[in-house]
Amino acid sequence: MATVLTLPAMRRELAELLHWSGEAAQTGMAVEALFPDADHQDMPARQWFLTHADPERTAERLRHVYAVSPGLLAVVATRADDPRAWCDAGRAAYRLLLRAAADGLTHDINAGPVEIPTLTPQLAAELEPGWRPQVLLRIGRPSSPSHTTPSVRRTIQLR
Known part of the structure; x- marks a missing residue:
């Protein structure tokens, strides 16, 4: 995930697939599924992701999730x-x-x-x-x- 979030083209591509939980969406996933502590901040999910998703912090959290996930x-x-x-x-x-x-x-x-x-x-x-x-x-x-x-x-x- 750290690699994906640091590559501009992949980051932009992933941003297009995100939406906020509760929004009607036909594709993609809720921002909160990747970033449980995401703060909506009255901005589109794509914009939040591009400006607030921290690659290293996200990768560390996901390493922990995968280590303890059933x-x-x-x-x-x-x-x-x-x-x-x-x-x-x-x-x-x-x-x-x-x-x-x-x-x-x-x-x-x-x-x-x-x-x-x-x-x-x-x-x-x-x-x-x-x-x-x-x-x-x-x-x-x-x-x-x-x-x-x-x-x-x-x-x-x-x-």
């Missing part, structure tokens, strides 16, 4: 790193997300470690040799229902 970190990895492997990884991740949804869980896709070239080797070092991480997910129960974006899908029932 959630699960899941890595979808492949032996190859080509279009076929990407499709296979996407299908596997989708099946995992459907299973989680059927069990009433939510997810958080952590794209940075698999999309930023300098972070990929760090994540790969956590895997058995020869595996290339493609997707990193955190699966669990949200601390507040307001921190999730409702799905437009119908209820999932797997057999």
Whole structure:
């Protein structure tokens, strides 16, 4: 997160996906889901994020959250790193997300470690040799229902 928040292009891209909890939104996530102590200050969520989100403080808080969270970190990895492997990884991740949804869980896709070239080797070092991480997910129960974006899908029932 520290890396994401210090890269201007990624920071601007993430800002476009944020809204305040309680606002009607079709995509993205509530600012409070990333920054529980965020103060609305009568400004748009995007503006608050661009001017107030502290990369180092946020990264430290998230390190603590991940260390004590009852959630699960899941890595979808492949032996190859080509279009076929990407499709296979996407299908596997989708099946995992459907299973989680059927069990009433939510997810958080952590794209940075698999999309930023300098972070990929760090994540790969956590895997058995020869595996290339493609997707990193955190699966669990949200601390507040307001921190999730409702799905437009119908209820999932797997057999």
